[in-house]
Amino acid sequence: MMEKYSFCYGDKTVDFFVQRKNVKNINLNVRPDMKIMVSANEKMSIVEIMDFVESKARWILKNVSYFTEAQYEKPLDKLYLSGETFKYLGKQYRLKVEECKHVERVKYLRGYIYLMVKDKQNYKRKKRLVSDWYRVKAEEKFKESLERIFPIVKKYKIARPEIQIRTMKARWGSCIYSKNTILLNSKLIKVPKLCIDYVILHELIHFKYRNHNNDFYDFMTALMPDWKQRKEILDEQTK
Numbered sequence: 381m382m383e384k385y386s387f388c389y390g391d392k393t394v395d396f397f398v399q400r401k402n403v404k405n406i407n408l409n410v411r412p413d414m415k416i417m418v419s420a421n422e423k424m425s426i427v428e429i430m431d432f433v434e435s436k437a438r439w440i441l442k443n444v445s446y447f448t449e450a451q452y453e454k455p456l457d458k459l460y461l462s463g464e465t466f467k468y469l470g471k472q473y474r475l476k477v478e479e480c481k482h483v484e485r486v487k488y489l490r491g492y493i494y495l496m497v498k499d500k501q502n503y504k505r506k507k508r509l510v511s512d513w514y515r516v517k518a519e520e521k522f523k524e525s526l527e528r529i530f531p532i533v534k535k536y537k538i539a540r541p542e543i544q545i546r547t548m549k550a551r552w553g554s555c556i557y558s559k560n561t562i563l564l565n566s567k568l569i570k571v572p573k574l575c576i577d578y579v580i581l582h583e584l585i586h587f588k589y590r591n592h593n594n595d596f597y598d599f600m601t602a603l604m605p606d607w608k609q610r611k612e613i614l615d616e617q618t619k
């Protein structure tokens with residue numbers, strides 16, 4: 381059975397998994413999927429393990445960075461043609477590409493995403509229009525989510541943070557304590573609103589509890605009793 385722990389290194393929260401085995405020393409390994417695995421004897425306390433792992437923080441982050449950069453890029457799977465499906469807030473929408481003579485734009489209506497473009501054969505232009513539309517929607521919906529969730533934590537002396545959107549491969553969100561900023565994965569715009577709310581609350585709580593310890597999860601449960609179900613839905617998005 382594996383146990384999950386975490387520690388903070390600078391502005392980063394590092395999660396790792398501990399598995400008890402019949403070994404003499406602590407074994408530390410960063411897997412290609414960027415999971416940090418630790419093997420340790422049953423007699424070794426978690427304090428000793430934590431001290432060891434924290435002492436290897438720079439080495440861990442260096443290897444995580446290596447595997448992040450070395451990840452195989454997925455081949456192009458969207459041609460931006462009518463009939464393709466695109467996710468938005470947890471739902472699938474069919475794409476309809478239509479030629480227009482004036483303003484190029486993207487809109488969604490009644491189960492469809494309409495891509496209005498002057499040249500239907502211009503792949504780069506179509507991709508850019510859809511990408512820009514997702515970005516605008518992300519800024520709008522993430523702000524709305526913060527408006528819903530922040531009042532829940534405000535009374536616990538958590539300051540209202542700024543939101544920045546990033547393309548991230550390994551996580552849905554993170555917080556920068558020194559800048560009072562939450563970074564959110566741009567791909568979150570494709571998942572249900574309840575999952576976006578979960579990620580934002582998760583990061584807000586990190587301003588109070590930096591580590592994923594019992595206090596963190598107890599607080600999370602008190603404020604959002606169904607967070608585990610929301611997390612399961614979110615985890616399904618990465619499979």
